[in-house]
Amino acid sequence: MAGVVADRDFREGFVEMVPACVGIAPFGLVCGVGAAAAGASWWSALGMSAIIFSGAAQILAVQLLAAGAPLAVIVLTCFVAGLRFLMYSAAMAPYLRPLPQRWQQGLAFLLTDQAFAAAVRRFGAGHPPREAARHYLGGGAALWGSWQVTNLAGYFVGNLIPASWSLDFAVPLCFIALIAPQFRAMPSIVAAIASGCAVLALSGLPMKLNLIVAGTLGIVAGTLADLTKERWTRR
Amino acid sequence: MDATLKLWTVIAIVGTLNYLSRLSFIAIFSRRHIPALLARAFRYVPAAMLTALVLPMVVVAPGGGETAVAAPRIAAAIAAGVVAFRTHDTLKTLAAGMVALWLLQAAKAWIG
Structure with a gap:
């Protein structure tokens, strides 16, 4: 382990991830504030950020817990919100195939939106798999570590941040940073419009069930748009 | 429980x-082997799911359902979206969105 940490690729991956860590720091604070507001103990809050390690799932979980939603609804909603991990996993699989199983299992745990974006760039640039894997491990370690620090900071001192700063707005901004670049592809725009219209139209549904319905509709709409586009271009 | x-x-x-x-x-x-249709559907998971997550946070103001209250948030989110589209940079997107929101909120308070 010490050998890996001292490795050049690991350190590079760690350092290159620092700006992304700063970018998601407000998100981590908001998650910590949410856990405290839901009445979680500090070690439960830490357990949540350390084990779930997904801002979207953590926010949804604490909001639904605070609203008294049944366990099945909380689990299903968090799972659907995390469906994109399946896609990231499928995209990473060819790159990680040459690695030992232990590395695959470890790196999979660190698969997040930010780590995925960085890893696709690094592996895609043609670095040898083992070097790119150590680079990924460094970035993942930076993200995981800073996520625990910001979550705990939010838990303990988040309520000192004035409401007028609207820190909660950092959460949608983090997701906008991920979505907007995808709007170069027409089917992605269709997916977002369908999902967006549905989520607002169905906002009357209890326990955020509109999220599951809208997300599914958006995926179907995007896939259909893609198939249609292909048929048209083939003509 | x-x-x-x-x-x-x-x-x-x-x-x-x-x-x-x-x-x-x-x-x-x-x-x-990943079935072709599934691989195709995967591509649209982030756009669909993240939009469903984001939109209620932007359009519906926290604590209330009034869309008018959220107007600065909508404008700030669009500004952030333009920056994200152009730069692919989380930090710049965050900075643009937060500064836009603060300015718009200040302007709204000033106008009354």
């Missing part, structure tokens, strides 16, 4: 499901 027990049950199940999702194609189905 006791609140702490419920929270830890959520942590255990969601944590496990999240990890299995992350591990899925890397290790569990690594020898299986």
Whole structure:
């Protein structure tokens, strides 16, 4: 382990991830504030950020817990919100195939939106798999570590941040940073419009069930748009 | 169910499901071929799911359902979207969105 940490690729991956860590720091604070507001103990809050390690799932979980939603609804909603991990996993699989199983299992745990974006760039640039894997491990370690620090900071001192700063707005901004670049592809725009219209139209549904319905509709709409586009271009 | 027990049950199940999702194609189905339709559908998961997550946070103001209250948020989100589209940079997107929101809120308070 010490050998890996001292490795050049690991350190590079760690350092290159620092700006992304700063970018998601407000998100981590908001998650910590949410856990405290839901009445979680500090070690439960830490357990949540350390084990779930997904801002979207953590926010949804604490909001639904605070609203008294049944366990099945909380689990299903968090799972659907995390469906994109399946896609990231499928995209990473060819790159990680040459690695030992232990590395695959470890790196999979660190698969997040930010780590995925960085890893696709690094592996895609043609670095040898083992070097790119150590680079990924460094970035993942930076993200995981800073996520625990910001979550705990939010838990303990988040309520000192004035409401007028609207820190909660950092959460949608983090997701906008991920979505907007995808709007170069027409089917992605269709997916977002369908999902967006549905989520607002169905906002009357209890326990955020509109999220599951809208997300599914958006995926179907995007896939259909893609198939249609292909048929048209083939003509 | 006791609140702490419920929270830890959520942590255990969601944590496990999240990890299995992350591990899925890397290790569990690594020898299986991904069906073409599924691979196609995967491409649109982030756009669909993240939009469903984001829009209620932007359009519906926290604590209230009034769309008028949220107007600065909508404008700031669009500004952030333009920056994200052009730069692909989380930090710049965050800075643009937050500064736009603060300015618009200040302007709104000043106008009254």
